Amino acid sequence: MTRPLRADAARNRRLLLAAAADEFAERGLEASIADIARRAGIGKGTVFRHFATKEDLIAAIVLDRVEVLIETGDHLLGAGDPGEALLKFLEVAAEQRQERDLSFLHGASSANTQVSQVQDRLRATIDALVDRARDHGAVRDDITGTDLFLLMCAPNYVAGYAPGAPPDLWRRYLAIIFDGLRPQGAHPLPHPAPDLLPETNV
Structure with missing residues (x-):
């Protein structure tokens, strides 16, 4: 059974997905994980904790x-x-x-x-x-x-x-x-x- 995300983890995930969507919309598939993390205001490691690739x-x-x-x-x-x-x-x-x-x-x-x-x-x-x-x-x-x-x-x-x-x-x-x-x-x-x-x- 999948455990629900903690409030802060869920918030980070929402910020991350919104930032990634904006970054991909502007840069296409060339958008980097580093730029997405910077835009979301989170560390690059946090991105990979949510998404392996x-x-x-x-x-x-x-x-x-x-x-x-x-x-x-x-x-x-x-x-x-x-x-x-x-x-x-x-x-x-x-x-x-x-x-x-x-x-x-x-x-x-x-x-x-x-x-x-x-x-x-x-x-x-x-x-x-x-x-x-x-x-x-x-x-x-x-x-x-x-x-x-x-x-x-x-x-x-x-x-x-x-x-x-x-x-x-x-x-x-x-x-x-x-x-x-x-x-x-x-x-x-x-x-x-x-x-x-x-x-x-x-």
Whole structure:
């Protein structure tokens, strides 16, 4: 049984993960453990007491971010309006990416068993949100969880091609995307949804 972290150890871990996320967002995978420790205001040895390797630290960041999405999605499964719940989930995913785009870390942690397991849980949550919205006629019949999984990064990605634009420009493209998911005026899609890609970024 895993023992809970002491209050000071838990605090150090939170500071460390936040500092590491900021450092990776600024420097990419070249960010060093020394710079991360300095940013967190802790010693380098403390980093290695929490995470044996840099890869373990990256995996922990990915796990934390995906867990937030799973918790959000699971909560929204109980919302009264399935269509609005699905839209809210996409908003939270876009806001997370807008705050720090760390999608490149997912590829670096793809071999981690825990990351693979939590990604599977996220996909299951998205499937449930989409199934519920589809059953209530909020999205078109041919939309799948895979489609939503792949579209999660699209609003931020598109908005990134407009330098100097307002930081919430992604909302415009999310609205366009979500209108395309609605059944009103829908035309048949030209290709079936693809199989899930194991290293797809979120």
